[in-house]
Amino acid sequence: MPTDFDKGAYPEPPRQTPAVDKQTALPNPAVILSKLFYYSVDLPVTTFRDAVDSIRAKNKSVYYHQKFRRVPDLTECQQGDYLCYYEAEMQWRRDYKVDQEIVKVVQERMRACHQREGASYQQNCAKEIEQFNEATKNFQSRYGDLGAYASGRKCLMKQKERMMAAQASSA
Amino acid sequence: MVGMSVLRSAAAFAARLSPLKYGNNAANVLTRTIPRTDKVAVRWGHGKKMFVIKPTDFYDRRFLRLLQYYILLTGIPMAVIVTCVNVFAGEAELAEAPEDYEPEHWEYYKHPITRWIARNFYDSPVKDYEKMMAAIQIEKEKADMRLTQLEVRRQMRTKGDGPWFQVGTLNKELIDYSPKATPDN
Numbered sequence: 001m002p003t004d005f006d007k008g009a010y011p012e013p014p015r016q017t018p019a020v021d022k023q024t025a026l027p028n029p030a031v032i033l034s035k036l037f038y039y040s041v042d043l044p045v046t047t048f049r050d051a052v053d054s055i056r057a058k059n060k061s062v063y064y065h066q067k068f069r070r071v072p073d074l075t076e077c078q079q080g081d082y083l084c085y086y087e088a089e090m091q092w093r094r095d096y097k098v099d100q101e102i103v104k105v106v107q108e109r110m111r112a113c114h115q116r117e118g119a120s121y122q123q124n125c126a127k128e129i130e131q132f133n134e135a136t137k138n139f140q141s142r143y144g145d146l147g148a149y150a151s152g153r154k155c156l157m158k159q160k161e162r163m164m165a166a167q168a169s170s171a
Numbered sequence: 172m173v174g175m176s177v178l179r180s181a182a183a184f185a186a187r188l189s190p191l192k193y194g195n196n197a198a199n200v201l202t203r204t205i206p207r208t209d210k211v212a213v214r215w216g217h218g219k220k221m222f223v224i225k226p227t228d229f230y231d232r233r234f235l236r237l238l239q240y241y242i243l244l245t246g247i248p249m250a251v252i253v254t255c256v257n258v259f260a261g262e263a264e265l266a267e268a269p270e271d272y273e274p275e276h277w278e279y280y281k282h283p284i285t286r287w288i289a290r291n292f293y294d295s296p297v298k299d300y301e302k303m304m305a306a307i308q309i310e311k312e313k314a315d316m317r318l319t320q321l322e323v324r325r326q327m328r329t330k331g332d333g334p335w336f337q338v339g340t341l342n343k344e345l346i347d348y349s350p351k352a353t354p355d356n
Contacts, residue, residue: 052258052261053261055258055259056258056259056260056261059259059260059261060261060263060264061260061263061264061283061286062263062264062265062266062278063263063264063265063266063278063279063280063281063286064265064266064267064268064274064278064279065265065268065279066274066279067268080311082307082308082310082311083304083307083308083311086303086304086307087304090300
């Protein structure tokens with residue numbers, strides 16, 4: 001089940017709703033509807049979840065993140081050393097996945113900020129938007145059009161092309 | 172009993188008087204009671220009841236029934252098992268690995284069923300990696316040996332001082348050097 005975002009990482013700004021200043025004797029339909037929703041949906045679901053959690057609390061288990069050692073890169077491999085090629089390729093694939101997840105996290109932050117700010121998001125979330133643009137631009141330049149059969153070698157060749165283009169433009 | 176025979180005789184008399192009148196034909200007269208078909212107690216709702224002739228749907232319904240049966244035969248136990256696992260053995264929580272402890276390969280997964288499958292059926296990813304590396308090593312050695320064999324062939328063919336590419340000749344000791352009777356021996 002997808003988890004909520006880390007509430008400590010993206011703190012919500014303080015609420016700015018004004019205090020309730022009721023000036024009529026009529027009941028507020030919004031309050032009625034919210035109470036209806038609470039008693040019909042929220043309360044049963046919460047009690048069910050608490051019941052299941054209390055059952056689950058007896059057999060808790062943990063999982064860890066795997067940490068991989070760094071191995072020599074494709075550029076540090078001898079010609080014809082296929083084992084070195086394989087290890088470098090696996091490391092590149094892991095790094096590719098990590099970079100994809102980094103871009104997803106940055107995007108998620110920007111979307112959370114957009115959702116919170118509402119109509120004035122372009123002003124208030126300028127930092128997140130700028131971070132997102134930079135992250136996607138870098139990702140595109142590094143892994144951009146490699147395609148489905150991307151590999152470490154192709155990425156290296158793309159980097160070579162980028163360096164050649166940079167040299168040609170600067171010289 | 173007497174009353175019945177009186178009624179019957181009265182009905183017979185009525186039939187004789189007006190035989191073509193409705194309800195007075197011979198079949199009705201001879202039965203014990205005279206059925207009144209104009210006032211019946213059956214209630215159908217509205218509309219005339221029709222005998223609808225349509226092509227058979229027996230085979231279609233049988234197929235769907237059997238489909239349901241065979242899907243639910245394993246579907247329901249699977250659903251029950253997965254629900255029980257999710258309710259009683261919950262998903263794992265993320266924790267920092269302690270310094271000196273090397274987690275087993277199944278402890279890197281979250282859902283209990285995935286952990287169970289990884290523990291009982293799958294090899295650890297480290298083992299898979301090493302298997303792949305062993306395969307690559309074997310292929311590399313084969314490729315290297317083939318290249319060296321080609322090189323050795325080339326050398327032996329050109330230099331001619333190796334064991335390959337030697338053509339056997341006959342034994343020199345079989346040559347008869349004794350003088351012959353005619354010069355063409």
